Amino acid sequence: MKKICFLLPLLTLLALSPGPQPKRTAPGTITLSKATLQDKIKGGWAGQVIGCTFGGPTEFKFNGTMINDYQPIPWYDGYIKKTMIENVGLYDDLYMDLTFVDVFEKKGLDAPVAEHANAFARAGYMLWHANQVGRNNILSGLKAPDSGHWLNNPHADDIDFQIEADFSGLMAPGMPNTAIQIGDPIGHIMNYGDGWYGGVFVGAMYSLAFVSNDVNYIVRESLKTIPPQSTFYQCISDVISWHQQYPNDWKRTWFEIQRKWSDDVGCSDGVFATFNIDAKVNAAYIALGLLYGQGDYTRTMQISTRAGQDSDCNPSSAGGILGTMLGYDNIPAYWKQGLKEAEDIDFKYTTLSLNDVYSIGMKHALQVIGRNGGKVDGETVSITLQTPKTVRLEQGFTGHFPLEKRPINKPLADEYTTTFNGIGYILSGEVRPKGQTASYQYESDFVAQMEVYIDGKKQETASLPASFTRRRYDLAWKYQLPAGKHTLRLKWLNPTPDVNLRLNNLLVFGDKPVLARY
Incomplete structure (x- = not known):
């Protein structure tokens, strides 16, 4: 049956799917009941919560390795509510999504990207990587899409929009192009290139999950939205090919992903490290879970989580997509145990609960359907x-290859000067009030001012907030320099005894890969 389904058009395929399904009414249209639509929207949002909760304990604890079968991952009645109350920061997948949903609700579907x-940027939640760089850029006056562009955002290829794009597909049932259009300006607040493509791919899969019950179809059709020249497309295309080659061995495909696609280029934390928050690699783990899960919720959750790396976000996306395909009522009871008692809890930093977003999501989906040739009768x-x-x-970071990550590990008292050979750099570090020992959640109104010079010419005066929520994720960076030796000089203009400005690492980029230099 599986081979036959690949040859069937979408509308015929729908007739083969179990449960209440859309029906053909005219060429290029489907009909479904409001109850079915609502059930699928609920399944999408609930699936995210289930996946995020399940993968939370293993998030970035298994980097560059899979989570072995004997490693237990907890799941029990009451676990969802307990986690939502005690580990609020885990649900960045959800409260980031809901930020944009809330803007659409308050400002309308035509709300400009500046509202989002x-x-x-001004929300109270903690952010990392491309999100935090985008936030700092917005607060510093840089508007989208420049705030997400790789020249202004060293984390542009990171996973951030990929974990936040669920709303776009859930707003546009059966309309992947509309889902992408909705998400495009928002995704470029914090991402570019492969980082944006992660959200395009996920949004399209959610959209198609409303109208197909075949995960192979959903993954393959959604990949058609990505340009084949991109590394993102090539990575996911490889996953599809490896699934065909090794249909019963997800671990073999995992090894192939690791072998070919695990190198990071942009992220200052992921280059020369096992840590990898790159969008395409983590999207590969989403596709891995869906393709090898074949509609089985438990298998999909286990595989997308046990692939490692961002092991809460990946099952959240896979669980949400599959929850949309199956519908809320068809998510196995095992995975919904304790969910009802958590559905009225507002997500931290929001005034929205799951029950709220079930209703709002339905409202927005009906509006988008009506705007795009559909109707409600x-x-x-x-x-x-x-x-x-x-x-x-x-495609970001083209022609840039990491050459070295040089430890500095010292505070900047007044000035610091170093040299490097290459075409670009990222300087990592932090500005933190003295006496703050926690790795995050430090707050201060102080903003360090640091002049950055390249080869004697001032590159910028960097504003570096001593606040975790407003921080500049990397202290300074520059790409597309002439190849050769460069001098980097830093000068702290307003030092204070109450704050540390620490320099951590200098990541250097060249115009050729490391091996090509030997």
Whole structure:
């Protein structure tokens, strides 16, 4: 049956799927009941919570290695509520999503990207990587899409929009191009290139999960939205090919992903480290879980989690996509145990609970359906289907290859000077009030001012907040320098005895890979 399904058009495929399914009413359209639509929207949001909760204990504790079968991962009645109350920061997948949902609810579906950017930048939650760089850029006056561009955001290829794009697909059932259009400006607040493609891919999979019950179809059709020239496309295409080659061995495919695609280029934490928050690698683990899970919720959750790295975000995406496909009612009871008692809890930093977003999500989906050729007739919804279209080509960090990560590990008292050979650099470090020993959650109104000179010419005066929520994730960076030797000089303009400005590492980029230099 599986081989036959690949040859069937989408609308015929729907008739083969179990449970209440959309029905063809005219070429290119489907109808489904409001109850079915609501059930799928609920499944999408609930699936995210389930996946995020399940993968939370292993998040970034298994980097560059899979989580072996004998490693227990807890799951029990009451666990979801307990985690939502005691580990609020785990649900960045959800409260980031809900920031944008809330803007659409308050400002309308035509809300400009500035509304989303300002809401996200001024929210009270903690952020990392591309999100935090995007936030700092917005607060510093740099607008989207420049705030996410790789020249302004060293983490542009990171996973951030990928874990936040669920809302776009859930707003656009059966309309992947509309999902991408909704998410495009928001995704460029914090990402570019492969980082944006992660959100494009995930949003399209959610959209198609409303109208197909075949995960192979959902993954393959969604990949058509990504330009084949991109490394993101090539990575996911490899996963699909390896699944065909090794259909019963997800671990073999995991090893192939690791062998070919585990190198990081942009992230200052991931280069020359086992840690990898790159969008395409973690998207590969989402696809891995879906393709080898074949619609089985437990197997999908286990594989997408046990692939490691960002092992809460990946099962959250896979669980949400599969929850949309199956619908809330068809998610196994084992995975929904304790969910009901958590559905009225507002996510931290928001005024929205799961029950709230079930209702709001339905409202927004109906509005988007109506705007795109569909209609609502009583308890029946008609959707005009879309064939996935390939988005524009974006590729960051082209021609830049990491050469070295040089430890500095010293405070900046006044000035610091060093040299490097290459075409670019990232300087990592932090500004933290003295006496703050926690690794995060430090706050201060102080903003360090640091002049940055390259070869005697001032590059910028960097503003470095001594606040975790407003911090500049990396202290300074510059790409596309002339190849050769460069001098980097730093000068702290307003030193104070109450604050440490610490220099951690200098990451240097060249115009050729390391091995090509020998």
